[in-house]
Amino acid sequence: MPRACPLRTARRRVSSTEIRSLPLLPLPHGVVLPDMVVTVAAESAAAREAMSGRTVGDELVAVPERDGHFGSVGVVVRIEQRGQLANGADGAVLRALRRVRIGRGEVAGSGALHVAIEEVVEPPASDAARALAREYRVVAEELLAAIGSRGASALLEGIEEPGELADTIGWWPELDDERRLQLLETVDPEARILLAVGWAREALAEARVTADIRDEVNEDLERTQREAILRRQMKAIQDELGEGGDGADEFATYRARIADGTLPTAVAEAATKEVDRLERMGDQNVEAGWIRTWLDTVLEIPWSTATEDALDLDAAAQQLDEDHAGLEDVKERIVEFLAVRKLRHERSSDLQEDSGARRGSGTILALVGPPGVGKTSLGESVARALGRRFVRMSLGGVRDEAEIRGHRRTYVGARPGRIVRALVDAGTRNPVILLDEIDKVGADWRGDPSAALLEVLDPAQNATFRDHYVEHEIDLSDVVFIATANTLDTIPAPLLDRMELIPLEGYSEDEKVAIATRHLLPSLLRRNAVTAEEVRIPDKVIRAVVADHTREAGVRRLEQRLDRLVRRAASRLAREPETTVVDVGLDDLRPALGPTPHREDPAVRTQVPGVATGLAVTGAGGDVLFVEAALLPGEDGLTLTGQLGDVMKESGQIALSYLRANRERLGIAADLDRTVHVHFPAGAIPKDGPSAGVTMTTALVSALTGRRVRPDVAMTGEVTLHGKVLPIGGVKEKVLAAQRAGVTDVILPVANGADVDELPDAVRDAVTIHLVDSIPEVLEIALTA
Structure with a gap:
């Protein structure tokens, strides 16, 4: 590329069109404008042929070359000096004189290409062009002043014609060759000065921004140097007072850690103020230890450190299959959860434009099921599938709200909450945090931790979670929260509403054998x-x-x-x-x-009338529940025993009222105007739930009619005053409990037919399911002849 410098000379004014032929000097890398003095190296064959035999004072025509094509406008240049350049190549100093139009060319005997040129005659400048020229002069002088080249403004002196003035913008080093070429090919002076004014304005705006940034940097440097001098003076004073030593190094370490750019701006400013406070106060001040603890905690929080998600869905599915046998619905839901995170990651740029899509975009999973079904290990599998750190946070027995939100710094012994400590333990801002035993969170005079969890587990709010100890917003939106619970009864409804429930009902016998063979036994062999x-x-x-x-x-x-x-x-x-x-x-x-554990056999318990086998769901999974009914002499009334809750007491009243209303239809001849006693054995265990109505009704009919309940039948369902059987929950747990107890027939409400389809094939083959809609259908199946 030719090296150019501005050197203004008087242009030869052309009064009429002049056509002649000059050797062509191609310029493949640069653009030469009139009044420029450039140094050109004869690197190409065309350049060597053009300058071959030419001496000082000879003229050439320099034309920009782009992709093998020459422009239609060039510049006549005169050779001012010839010789060798610093790199040993031949070169020449050329002075650009005037614009010319390029015509036809022919190869001369010397091998150089000669082209016909036509002198460009510039028309007289219009008033508009002269007004633009005045504006350009003002902008150009401001531009030269902004870049500190005030002396260069003398280059504009003596140039009055708008076209010549416009060419001076080509001297600006930041102007690219495309614009220089456009300037060269713009023959009309008014159009050319208009281009120059626009480009000069852009350059002036950029120069002003650069100058402002330079001034700010210089100001910051001066302030930093001033602070450094003051700190050295302070250190000298502290050394004289015997208060120096390791303290200065400690403050420098704090400031270096704050300045590394990992802290949010607001947190960094607050931490800097605390370091300044700590530096001003002596070690004897009781607050010094509190400030150090707070600074250490804030600097340990992974504000910007994150792990890259491994969003390979096939690998995640394979990982879940390797870690868990069965639970196909659960694993499928987890893969769906990961698939959504993958799509959000891939389309993050589109979602950033939609604030509604960002709000509430996360999902909080809650794994609900009895102990030992693999809730915790599923959380670990999700972490391995994502390639994230895993932290387990047990919430069982937590009763202090400060355990979640942290203690305020005004308290002695204050510390951050468990959420912040989990992030510190993980070392990343996007771990998988398992909130274990969330159903066992308590509440007392110290607050309600479940209320504090509302913000943590709300995807629309947890991006601005504020810990009382840290006192600054912490973004939890990238954290994957997985909660576990044995039962939903003790989880507050607002907290439950923020989580997506994934039930883990338990395993069939075949699934347990598969789990033992594939997972438990190999692990136990290694352990032993x-x-x-x-x-x-x-x-x-x-x-x-x-x-x-x-x-x-x-x-x-x-x-x-x-x-x-x-x-x-x-x-x-x-x-x-x-x-x-x-x-x-x-x-x-x-x-x-040892001997086989004793279990109550339904065949033994139902040998007498008045005993029916029910099914229930407890915190440990499904279980069989025997209901005993007896008629006692005395006043009309109902007695319920076995630590029953209000729901089960109401079910007993409904069952007795239905029997009294339908006595003749059900063939009950016994006197119902007596005391009816219904008992649920294992009286030390509290019981409640809306699924014992059918079992109580069947036990009462058995006691009143003297017909025994079939020992191979178990039942569940709620009953209305008109004898309709209502649907219930926990079908899989209850049917699995019936299978474990040796029951072959299970009575379920007809509305739970869809739940039956979700049962494992082995369970459906082993147990006969009867779907009923009313009490007469139940009695027809359950009672013996």
Whole structure:
């Protein structure tokens, strides 16, 4: 590219069109304008041929070359000097004289391309052009002053013609070649000066911004230098007073950590003020320790540190399948949750334009199910699938609101809440936080932690969560919160409304065997330092343990029983060196696990009239519930025992009222004007729920008619005063409990038909489901002839 410098000379005015031929000098990288003096290297063959044989004073025509094509306008240049450049190449100093139009060309005998040129005659300047020229002169002088080149304004002196004045914008080093080429090819002086005015204004605006930034930087540097001098003086004074030493290094460390750019602006300003306060006060001040603790906490919070999400849905699904057997609906919902996060990540630029899409965009999952079904391990699987850190935060027994929001700094021993501490433990601002046992949060005079959780678990608010100790907003919108609970009854409705519930009802016998084979047993073998080749437990033994020694909804007790079997085998390997393999058989179960736990058999309990087998859901999963009814002499009335809640008491009243209203239709001959006693055994356990009405009605009819209830039938459902059976919840838990108890027939409300389709195939094959709509249908199935 030619190196140019402005050097104004008097232009030769052309009064008439003049056509002649000059050698063509192509300019592939730059643009030369009239009045410029440029140095050109003869690098290309065309340039060498054009300057071959030319001496000082000879003229050429310089034309911009773009992609092998020449422009229609060039500049006549005169050779001022010839010689070698610093790099050894031949070159020449050229002075640009005037614009010319380029015509036809022909190759001369020397090999150079000669082109016909036509002198460009500029028309007289109009009044508008001269007005623009005056404006350009003012803007150009301001521009030269802004960049500190006041002496260069002399270059504009003596130039009166608008066209010549417009060409001076080409001297501006920041002007690109495309604009220079446009300026060269604009022959009309008025159009050219109009372009120059517009570009000069843009350059002036940029120069002013640059000057403002430079002034601000200089001001900051001066302030920083002044503060550094003052701090050195303060350090010298502290050293004289014996108050120096490690303190200065401590303050410098704090300031360096604040200045690293990881803190939000507001937090950094507050932290800087606290460091200044700490520096001014002595170590004897009691607040010094509080400030240090606050600064350490704020600097440990991962304000901007985040892990990159691994949003591979296939890998996530594979990870969930490897970690958990069964729970297909649950795993599918978690994959959907991850898929939404992937789409939001990929389309974040579009969503940023839509504030409504950002608000409330997160999802809080709540895994609800009995103990041992894998709620915590599912949370860990989600963290592994996302590639995020995992933090478990137990909320069981928490009664102080400050445990969530933190203590205010005015209190002695104040500290941040568990949410902030979880972020610090994770070391990232976007971990997976498991809120374990959220249904066991309490409340007392210290506040209600569940109310504080409303903000944490609300996707529309948690981007501005404020901890009382930190006193600044913390963005929790990137945190994946997963809550776990055994039951929903104790979770406040506003908090429950903010979470998406994913029920984990429990496992069937086949699913437990699969979990034990794929997950529990390999883990137990590693824990007890033995291999699968040394201790072999076949599936039939595992199935016997499931059927006879564990009847829980989850697999925690199953893991304990298998652990006992593996420990017993490991002990034998350690005591008997000659033994290399231990095969655990059915005969080893009783010595290792003891006798089969006693369970109430429905066949035994229902041998007399007045006893029916019901189904219920407890915090430990589904369970069978026996209801006993008896008629006693005395006044008309109903007695209910067994620590029943208000809902179950009302169900008993409804059942008795229905029987009295439909006595003849149901074939009841006994006198109902007596005391009716309904009892739920295991009176030490509180019971309540809206699904015992059908069971109580059946037990009462059995007691009044003397017909026994079939021992292989269990039932659940609510009843109305007109005998209609209403739908209930927890169908899977209840049916699994019936299967574990050996029941073969289960009576369910007809409205729960859709829930039956969700049962595992093995359960539907083992249990016959009867869907009923009214009490007569229930009695026809449940009572013996």
